[in-house]
Amino acid sequence: xxxxxxxxxxxxxxxxxxxxxxxxxxxxxxxxxxxxxxxxxxxxxxxxxxxxxxxxxxxxxxxxxxxxxxxxxxxxxxxxxxxxxxxxxxxxxxxxxxxxxxxxxxxxxxxxxxxxxxxxxxxxxxxxxxxxxxxxxxxxxxxxxxxxxxxxxxxxxxxxxxxxxxxxxxxxxxxxxxxxxxxxxxxxxxxxxxxxxxxxxxxxxxxxxxxxxxxxxxxxxxxxxxxxxxxxxxxxxxxxxxxxxxxxxxxxxxxxxxxxxxxxxxxxxxxxxxxxxxxxxxxxxxxxxxxxxxxxxxxxxxxxxxxxxxxxxxxxxxxxxxxxxxxxxxxxxxxxxxxxxxxxxxxxxxxxxxxxxxxxxxxxxxxxxxxxxxxxxxxxxxxxxxxxxxxxxxxxxxxxxxxxxxxxxxxxxxxxxxxxxxxxxxxxxxxxxxxxxxxxxxxxxxxxxxxxxxxxxxxxxxxxxxxxxxxxxxxxxxxxxxxxxxxxxxxxxxxxxxxxxxxxxxxxxxxxxxxxxxxxxxxxxxxxxxxxxxxxxxxxxxxxxxxxxxxxxxxxxxxxxxxxxxxxxxxxxxxxxxxxxxxxxxxxxxxxxxxxxxxxxxxxxxxxxxxxxxxxxxxxxxxxxxxxxxxxxxxxxxxxxxxxxxxxxxxxxxxxxxxxxxxxxxxxxxxxx
Ligand code: IVH
Numbered sequence: 001x002x003x004x005x006x007x008x009x010x011x012x013x014x015x016x017x018x019x020x021x022x023x024x025x026x027x028x029x030x031x032x033x034x035x036x037x038x039x040x041x042x043x044x045x046x047x048x049x050x051x052x053x054x055x056x057x058x059x060x061x062x063x064x065x066x067x068x069x070x071x072x073x074x075x076x077x078x079x080x081x082x083x084x085x086x087x088x089x090x091x092x093x094x095x096x097x098x099x100x101x102x103x104x105x106x107x108x109x110x111x112x113x114x115x116x117x118x119x120x121x122x123x124x125x126x127x128x129x130x131x132x133x134x135x136x137x138x139x140x141x142x143x144x145x146x147x148x149x150x151x152x153x154x155x156x157x158x159x160x161x162x163x164x165x166x167x168x169x170x171x172x173x174x175x176x177x178x179x180x181x182x183x184x185x186x187x188x189x190x191x192x193x194x195x196x197x198x199x200x201x202x203x204x205x206x207x208x209x210x211x212x213x214x215x216x217x218x219x220x221x222x223x224x225x226x227x228x229x230x231x232x233x234x235x236x237x238x239x240x241x242x243x244x245x246x247x248x249x250x251x252x253x254x255x256x257x258x259x260x261x262x263x264x265x266x267x268x269x270x271x272x273x274x275x276x277x278x279x280x281x282x283x284x285x286x287x288x289x290x291x292x293x294x295x296x297x298x299x300x301x302x303x304x305x306x307x308x309x310x311x312x313x314x315x316x317x318x319x320x321x322x323x324x325x326x327x328x329x330x331x332x333x334x335x336x337x338x339x340x341x342x343x344x345x346x347x348x349x350x351x352x353x354x355x356x357x358x359x360x361x362x363x364x365x366x367x368x369x370x371x372x373x374x375x376x377x378x379x380x381x382x383x384x385x386x387x388x389x390x391x392x393x394x395x396x397x398x399x400x401x402x403x404x405x406x407x408x409x410x411x412x413x414x415x416x417x418x419x420x421x422x423x424x425x426x427x428x429x430x431x432x433x434x435x436x437x438x439x440x441x442x443x444x445x446x447x448x449x450x451x452x453x454x455x456x457x458x459x460x461x462x463x464x465x466x467x468x469x470x471x472x473x474x475x476x477x478x479x480x481x482x483x484x485x486x487x488x489x490x491x492x493x494x495x496x497x498x499x500x501x502x503x504x505x506x507x508x509x510x511x512x513x514x515x516x517x518x519x520x521x522x523x524x525x526x527x528x529x530x531x532x533x534x535x536x537x538x539x540x541x542x543x544x545x546x547x548x549x550x551x552x553x554x555x556x557x558x559x560x561x562x563x564x565x566x567x568x569x570x571x572x573x574x575x576x577x578x579x580x581x582x583x584x585x586x587x588x589x590x591x592x593x594x595x596x597x598x599x600x601x602x603x604x605x606x607x608x609x610x611x612x613x614x615x616x617x618x619x620x621x622x623x624x625x626x627x628x629x630x631x632x633x634x635x636x637x638x639x640x641x642x643x644x645x646x647x648x649x650x651x652x653x654x655x656x657x658x659x660x661x662x663x664x665x666x667x668x669x670x671x672x673x
Contacts, residue, residue, distance in 0.1 A: 151181075331378055346406055364391055
């Protein structure tokens with residue numbers, strides 16, 4: 001059928017509209033419609049072009065593959081220079097700093113603010129009319145890179161600051177906030193694990209990972225990297241708009257930034273600053289993110305202005321750096337450990353060395369690529385670093401010995417069967433399902449605190465149970481008797497009884513814990529919870545197809561495939577049967593009955609904030625009783641986000657993703673209640 005004039009006009013109109021929105025989105029970064037609305041326009045155009053192929057032109061927006069990518073970042077000049085700080089490495093140097101400040105200020109005593117020195121990437125955020133308009137990296141201090149779309153994905157960066165809060169603080173709606181983007185150690189380790197699995201490059205430390213995640217051209221990648229932002233400066237028209245730095249931190253807090261105030265302290269003298277440094281040196285391992293020192297700032301802004309800057313750094317602030325927790329030692333040998341999923345991990349056995357008060361005698365080398373990167377051989381002298389709770393790792397080789405380059409073994413060091421390597425993975429793997437090393441690791445994982453939490457089932461015991469062939473699969477744990485356990489080394493009657501009690505108690509663990517405990521590849525704690533909530537029973541989960549699994553928020557094809565593969569294994573089906581027989585909880589306590597009403601089937605709702613007339617439970621029940629689902633996090637798969645008073649970050653996320661947003665009335669209308 002030939003296209004009529006009106007179809008031609010419609011196609012042209014759609015293209016014009018789409019181009020305009022693309023320009024707003026990609027170039028101006030000021031979209032005026034949601035992604036969903038944008039997709040609808042695009043779908044409409046695609047449909048018409050499919051129907052009337054003669055209308056397709058090379059410049060139609062449908063002909064662009066993957067959309068326009070940005071070519072590098074735009075350079076942006078900072079409103080005022082982003083300088084660095086002078087470093088000090090001893091308390092004497094800190095006292096010198098204090099003396100210089102007191103002399104210049106002609107005062108006896110100076111009040112300081114001591115803050116954590118976050119180890120990340122500094123950013124300048126520009127707000128106009130209360131809304132975030134630019135996020136810029138420090139760059140060379142004068143000019144940085146415009147990374148706005150990426151910065152917008154950081155949840156702790158408010159996209160808009162409440163005008164009422166600004167008014168209360170007596171602040172204008174145009175301002176600049178400076179602070180540090182950081183990655184928690186947990187997010188860093190998860191990221192490196194993912195990089196290992198996908199064959200990507202590992203990041204050396206959370207700081208590199210944070211910097212690398214902000215400076216990527218695809219904001220989708222930044223969004224997936226879970227960054228945080230801590231604010232420590234506020235400027236209006238290039239000036240600090242308050243009397244003290246402490247007030248700045250308080251104001252940032254009121255503006256709903258994560259400000260460094262949480263761990264900062266006002267110190268009446270440098271001695272108090274030193275006490276703060278000492279206190280945090282021992283506590284810093286307990287923080288979720290890395291700090292590399294303390295930043296000391298003069299509290300009075302008037303004094304700050306008086307003191308001014310040297311060419312490089314402010315005179316009113318200084319950094320006190322903690323000693324690096326690195327030491328030099330020698331690699332004695334490299335051994336290969338077999339993990340739960342059969343992955344072989346090279347581990348460097350080191351001449352024991354004290355690193356920041358802890359003896360380190362082993363360090364993971366992660367995989368073959370890492371060994372190549374380091375150029376490491378047995379006998380080499382290396383630098384090992386211990387950062388927080390992170391497992392010690394080798395930073396670099398400083399001197400070569402005369403040893404061999406480590407090579408992955410041809411056969412599994414535990415079961416002797418041949419090792420496999422698939423071309424698209426860095427890792428070498430033992431694929432023998434009954435490899436004792438794999439089984440030992442899965443037992444330890446099953447018993448771990450966040451899984452079935454079987455206290456007392458540790459390394460030594462598991463080794464014996466596996467070696468003596470007392471267990472062949474996880475379910476055999478539930479057949480252990482007192483006499484079996486008593487026959488083991490270092491196992492008295494009392495501990496055997498305790499262990500049996502713990503094992504018995506674990507039968508009551510939630511379905512989510514059990515799913516996590518099974519050790520399915522890519523299924524972590526959170527995914528375990530989501531699967532338990534969605535399927536309600538292990539049987540239903542085991543029967544689910546990859547498509548059905550992908551209906552669960554946050555589950556992609558890779559995870560879905562891994563779950564299907566797990567439950568299609570004969571041995572695992574047998575395991576399920578045995579677990580059921582042992583009396584484990586294979587269902588959610590209150591199994592959701594299959595809803596008769598299916599009006600909301602396939603729809604996922606997320607609630608945030610307080611609704612005027614409904615509690616969360618009531619609203620949730622209204623959804624599930626109509627066959628819909630309630631999820632706790634917003635993703636592209638979320639159908640609606642229902643927003644009440646004082647909504648949390650889920651609201652921002654919904655807006656970011658273009659998910660439809662409803663208030664209580666809209667919600668009631670939609671579901672017909
Ligand atoms: S104030 C004039 N406060 O450390 C620059 N910086 O070594 C004053 N940093 O570039 C910076 N935490 O990236 C300040 N609480 C904090 C900080 C902090 C981390 C970083 C920042 C700065 C570098 C200086």
